[in-house]
Amino acid sequence: MLKHTISELKEALVCLEAGRVTLPYPFAPHAPEGEFRGKPVLNTRKCMSCGACGNACPARLISITDEAGVRTLRFELGRCTYCGNCRDACPQEAITLSQQFELSTASTSDLEIRGEFHLQVCRRCGAPIGTLRQVGVIRERLGVVPELQIADSGFLTLCPACRRASFLDNPALAVEVTRERA
Amino acid sequence: MPRRARYIRTILLELERIHSHLLWIGLAHHFIGFDTLFMQAWRIREPVMWLTEYLTGNRKTYGMNRIGGVARDLPDDAHERIPPVLEKIADESARAVDAILEDASIRARLEGVGTLPTSAAKAYCVAGPTARGSGVDIDARRDHPFAAYPELDVEVCVEHGCDIWSRTLVRVRELFDSIKLVKQALKQIPSGPVMADFDEIAPFRVGVSSVEAPRGEVHHYAMTGPGNRPYRWRVRAPSYNNLQSIPALLKGQSIADAPISVASLDPCFSCTERIQTVDTTTGEVRIYRQEDLLSEFRKRHA
Amino acid sequence: MSALDWCFKKSIWVYHVNAGACNGCDIEILDTLTPYYDVERFGIRLVHTPRHADALLVTGPVTRQVRDRLLRLYDATPDPKLVIAVGSCPTGGGIWHNSYATLGGLANVLPVAVYIPGCPPRPEAILYGVAQALGLVQQQVSAQAYAEVT
Numbered sequence: 001m002l003k004h005t006i007s008e009l010k011e012a013l014v015c016l017e018a019g020r021v022t023l024p025y026p027f028a029p030h031a032p033e034g035e036f037r038g039k040p041v042l043n044t045r046k047c048m049s050c051g052a053c054g055n056a057c058p059a060r061l062i063s064i065t066d067e068a069g070v071r072t073l074r075f076e077l078g079r080c081t082y083c084g085n086c087r088d089a090c091p092q093e094a095i096t097l098s099q100q101f102e103l104s105t106a107s108t109s110d111l112e113i114r115g116e117f118h119l120q121v122c123r124r125c126g127a128p129i130g131t132l133r134q135v136g137v138i139r140e141r142l143g144v145v146p147e148l149q150i151a152d153s154g155f156l157t158l159c160p161a162c163r164r165a166s167f168l169d170n171p172a173l174a175v176e177v178t179r180e181r182a
Numbered sequence: 183m184p185r186r187a188r189y190i191r192t193i194l195l196e197l198e199r200i201h202s203h204l205l206w207i208g209l210a211h212h213f214i215g216f217d218t219l220f221m222q223a224w225r226i227r228e229p230v231m232w233l234t235e236y237l238t239g240n241r242k243t244y245g246m247n248r249i250g251g252v253a254r255d256l257p258d259d260a261h262e263r264i265p266p267v268l269e270k271i272a273d274e275s276a277r278a279v280d281a282i283l284e285d286a287s288i289r290a291r292l293e294g295v296g297t298l299p300t301s302a303a304k305a306y307c308v309a310g311p312t313a314r315g316s317g318v319d320i321d322a323r324r325d326h327p328f329a330a331y332p333e334l335d336v337e338v339c340v341e342h343g344c345d346i347w348s349r350t351l352v353r354v355r356e357l358f359d360s361i362k363l364v365k366q367a368l369k370q371i372p373s374g375p376v377m378a379d380f381d382e383i384a385p386f387r388v389g390v391s392s393v394e395a396p397r398g399e400v401h402h403y404a405m406t407g408p409g410n411r412p413y414r415w416r417v418r419a420p421s422y423n424n425l426q427s428i429p430a431l432l433k434g435q436s437i438a439d440a441p442i443s444v445a446s447l448d449p450c451f452s453c454t455e456r457i458q459t460v461d462t463t464t465g466e467v468r469i470y471r472q473e474d475l476l477s478e479f480r481k482r483h484a
Numbered sequence: 485m486s487a488l489d490w491c492f493k494k495s496i497w498v499y500h501v502n503a504g505a506c507n508g509c510d511i512e513i514l515d516t517l518t519p520y521y522d523v524e525r526f527g528i529r530l531v532h533t534p535r536h537a538d539a540l541l542v543t544g545p546v547t548r549q550v551r552d553r554l555l556r557l558y559d560a561t562p563d564p565k566l567v568i569a570v571g572s573c574p575t576g577g578g579i580w581h582n583s584y585a586t587l588g589g590l591a592n593v594l595p596v597a598v599y600i601p602g603c604p605p606r607p608e609a610i611l612y613g614v615a616q617a618l619g620l621v622q623q624q625v626s627a628q629a630y631a632e633v634t
Binding site: 018020021022023025026030032039041042044058059060061076077078079080081082100101102103104105106107108109110111112113114115116117118132133 | 519520521522525572573575576577578579581582589591597598599600601602603605606608609611612613615616617621623624625626627628629630631632
């Protein structure tokens with residue numbers, strides 16, 4: 001009986017020593033620290049709408065639709081699991097997971113990111129190649145390496161099929177192949 | 183998988199075990215009407231949630247395990263951040279446990295209640311603290327070592343009382359053992375890469391794992407698919423077979439002891455499932471019970 | 485605003501339903517009751533029967549099995565009531581959005597007042613969402629739209 005009373009006193013002591021620990025949230029903010037994975041944010045300056053994020057997303061909430069010379073990149077963040085795969089996959093580092101966690105909303109359409117980017121169409125057949133931004137990034141990266149300096153970067157505005165065709169059409173670019181038999 | 187990745191996985195699993203056992207201690211006492219300990223246990227547990235939020239970016243869904251390693255390295259000051267939290271938790275848990283050890287009401291409610299004899303525990307194939315509280319000496323960390331456990335000193339906590347009090351003691355001992363393991367892992371963790379170097383993952387390759395979760399042995403089956411996505415995934419959580427022992431647990435008990443008896447298995451009801459088939463032509467829905475599945479299986483494999 | 489609406493703002497009783505969730509959101513909901521977050525200081529308490537509830541906190545993507553029970557729980561809750569979806573699973577179906585075993589989100593089953601996304605949402609986020617459902621705080625998140633101009 002005494003042991004029980006002592007035990008109860010110890011329990012009371014645990015509570016009294018803890019005191020009041022309630023955080024003043026929501027009257028004061030309680031921000032997460034470090035690398036908290038909150039709502040994804042798209043840096044539309046860097047994004048070239050390549051779709052690497054869409055390949056990596058487990059919830060498949062990133063969709064790309066090409067229509068009438070415009071590529072629409074759409075994130076339906078309602079089902080986002082905040083895993084960060086999109087951020088890790090992006091070659092332009094255009095996606096960051098912000099610290100925002102107060103994401104409650106009355107309508108899931110408020111949880112959308114939508115970007116519209118102009119498409120580069122093939123100057124020969126008109127099929128979309130990629131976005132203007134993508135072509136710009138390639139041009140920039142190729143331009144940096146002197147050895148790969150290409151006199152005519154006009155092939156960047158041709159789709160792969162038309163590129164092949166243009167090589168065949170241009171005798172100057174044809175390569176002679178001789179086969180030596182042993 | 184690089185050694186550092188193994189250690190990171192181990193540290194996170196043990197941190198999860200710490201917060202899960204404190205969660206259970208709180209919840210179990212809520213079920214016997216002792217809300218004070220519910221609030222205190224969850225108060226003690228909260229710093230672990232903040233710690234894992236700092237280490238991984240989320241309180242609970244760490245998102246760290248990837249094929250070949252872990253997604254990201256621990257922050258640079260992890261060695262400074264983790265030990266103080268562990269010390270505080272060890273200290274406060276010890277005081278709370280010390281306070282309730284001699285509490286006659288708690289002992290009266292938990293001792294001799296929800297008894298699962300060792301033979302029944304083996305027959306029902308229960309796992310985790312439920313099994314170890316009934317004297318069954320199994321622990322996947324020792325029996326099928328994974329991650330960094332071969333290099334750590336795991337203590338398998340077995341009690342022979344077979345009642346809820348034994349399971350409580352198992353979980354309390356595991357809580358302190360987990361704290362020791364995290365400290366040991368932090369001392370021994372090597373530096374190096376956290377992700378293995380490999381190219382594309384071939385599709386339709388199978389991987390099976392057995393991990394000692396806080397509730398017991400959990401098995402995952404995964405088959406890779408095209409496009410670096412999983413094609414098939416199946417999990418057999420320990421609660422699925424732990425819950426099968428409920429009839430044996432509840433036999434001869436009063437209804438008032440039913441909630442705590444069921445809760446003593448630390449059940450995750452989300453880990454249970456049932457097979458439902460839908461006939462796409464008629465729209466008929468059928469639930470398969472254990473007897474149906476067994477008779478179907480026996481018919482086909484007679 | 486009627487007298488009933490005014491009472492509704494003060495303290496609501498909440499019934500928590502797990503419609504096939506993984507338990508992550510459920511644990512975080514329980515976490516709001518604990519000393520650090522203490523939702524009971526706002527008069528919000530967890531009740532054990534839908535008959536006493538003013539709001540349903542639903543987690544999980546709504547599996548096929550639970551759908552009928554969920555509808556019965558919704559009918560059992562007296563008006564006026566709120567349905568609050570907690571987590572990414574009821575908000576948009578989560579990663580199970582196109583699974584044969586789930587119904588792809590709570591909106592396909594019940595009228596939802598507020599969605600609280602997160603996987604799982606922090607207890608602070610749940611507090612914020614419930615406060616928003618009661619009209620005490622404003623919504624913070626908004627859609628991001630961008631159109632490239634060449």
